[in-house]
Amino acid sequence: MRTYNFERVREDSYNELEKKKKEMKYINRLNFKIEKEQMYIRETSNKEYDNLYNIYDEEKLYNLRIHKKSIDKFSSEERNEKKLINLKVLYCEFKECRFENIEFIGCIFIGNVFLKCDFENVIFKDCKFYNEEDDINIFKDECKLREVRFNNSNIEKIKFENIGLKNVYIKESNLNGSIFNKCIMKEVIICDSDLSSIKILRPKHLDISFEDYYLSKFDEHTFIDKVDLKKKDKNEYIDICKVYKDISTKFEANRLSNIGGEYYYIAKLIEKNGLKGIAKLKSMIYWALCGYGERPTYALITSLEIVLVFAILYMITGLNIGGELVNYKSALRGNVDVASINKDFINSLYFSIVTFTTVGYGDITPVGFFSTLLSAIEMLLGVTMVGIWTATLSRKITK
Incomplete structure (x- = not known):
């Protein structure tokens, strides 16, 4: 946005x-x-x-x-x-x-x-x-x-x-x-x-x-x-970041919060370029999750990526779908039934979505320790990402 x-x-x-x-x-x-x-x-x-x-x-x-x-x-x-x-x-x-x-x-x-x-x-x-x-x-x-x-x-x-x-x-x-x-x-x-x-x-x-x-x-x-931003050292990134943060503050002081948010986003991107190690990793995660609080679509995209990744993992670790076991461990050795892949992926994607949103109808259940652990992790990520997306979207709308 x-x-x-x-x-x-x-x-x-x-x-x-x-x-x-x-x-x-x-x-x-x-x-x-x-x-x-x-x-x-x-x-x-x-x-x-x-x-x-x-x-x-x-x-x-x-x-x-x-x-x-x-x-x-x-x-x-x-x-x-x-x-x-x-x-x-x-x-x-x-x-x-x-x-x-x-x-x-x-x-x-x-x-x-x-x-x-x-x-x-x-x-x-x-x-x-x-x-x-x-x-x-x-x-x-x-x-x-x-x-x-x-x-x-x-x-x-x-x-x-x-x-x-x-x-x-x-x-x-x-x-x-x-x-x-x-x-x-x-x-x-x-x-x-x-x-x-x-x-x-x-x-x-x-x-x-x-x-x-x-x-x-x-x-x-x-x-x-x-x-x-070509050929800038760490100190220059910090100085330029401060300039854009000041600009952002002035826009917000003039009741132009939307534009101020854009300059805050630029400031954080510049700041990220000047960071190293754990600090840079944290900044990149913050950027990917919600665009430093200025991009609600980033939270939505990240949520979709999480759902897709977990859907694939469920196909490997195992799901019980209406009494039928879905487990594609054998696919790693090249033994796979191509005809059933689409159907099983749709079911796994459905389970991933309801788990991410913490709805959980119970018609599909995880099989084994790793599949259960994955579903628990996805539920925690889902609660967090829905909250981040809602908060970021509300923040942009109220601006």
């Missing part, structure tokens, strides 16, 4: 991402065409960012292509603070630029593209990255965000694609509809933010945590994909 189809949600999210990319290209082409005479390209061949691109408070950057520059605030000799206030950056392209030790306060970023840019020790406070016309911002092509903070900012519907985020702190901000595609996310901390409809697709590394004073908002469209 799955409540979350990861493949379908992932496909829908990719389609949404491609649609936004096409819209973004159209917006940029249109604006660049209209404002062609106002275009100003700042580009050098120096990759070490020797030349600064100075920006003033309340300046408006519109339709600029700024390449290979280190972005800085123009400052006088009397005042050397890197705080940019009420800046407007509209429909610009930044390529191989460096933003370092800057605080943006009350700034507006609309329809911009950031390619291979480095952001280090940057603060966005009370900033806006979205407008009602869906003119989104895109960070892609190996951009790096290190020691970046978003405080009380609207970073709605931003597209982050194939970038790295490390030591990023997001507090009281709106990420509604944002997409993170194939990103490396290390030590990303989220506090009291809106993650409705956020999509994290195919993360290369996933290390996010929540430090909520109130509650970060999730909805039924919030989607965090499964991380690639």
Whole structure:
């Protein structure tokens, strides 16, 4: 009983991402065409960012292509603070630029593209990255965000694609509809933010945590994909397991218990991969019996397997069916009456079912010590499995 189809949600999210990319290209082409005479390209061949691109408070950057520059605030000799206030950056392209030790306060970023840019020790406070016309911002092509903070900012519907985020702190901000595609996310901390409809697709590394004073908002469209688990050691499995358990807790805190259960199931699967010995065996049994409490069909399938196995064992150990003895020990030596196998198997299966369900009509009885012992074991397993299946099913239904 799955409540979350990861493949379908992932496909829908990719389609949404491609649609936004096409819209973004159209917006940029249109604006660049209209404002062609106002275009100003700042580009050098120096990759070490020797030349600064100075920006003033309340300046408006519109339709600029700024390449290979280190972005800085123009400052006088009397005042050397890197705080940019009420800046407007509209429909610009930044390529191989460096933003370092800057605080943006009350700034507006609309329809911009950031390619291979480095952001280090940057603060966005009370900033806006979205407008009602869906003119989104895109960070892609190996951009790096290190020691970046978003405080009380609207970073709605931003597209982050194939970038790295490390030591990023997001507090009281709106990420509604944002997409993170194939990103490396290390030590990303989220506090009291809106993650409705956020999509994290195919993360290369996933290390996010929540430090909520109130509650970060999730909805039924919030989607965090499964991380690639290739070549992980035990500690990494434990860390990733903790991430998905935190995600599960946040969904349940937002009264989305069904989805929260799916992420709990993923967390337990990841945890199983990092276990060894008896601990791993216990986890595998727990998975097979009921899917860690999230798959009632697993309990049903396991019950059917038990019934079938015991039906075969009864044919070997012996049953008394209406005064006729059924015992296929001789089949192990190759002496078997093929014509009677189907009939005897049906009778053995019937006896296995009534024994498993503890009904026991008495029309078929076990013969000998081993057959009696098997029936006792099956009754105990039946009582246990019926209870597990009922409890798991009830838990999923009540969610």
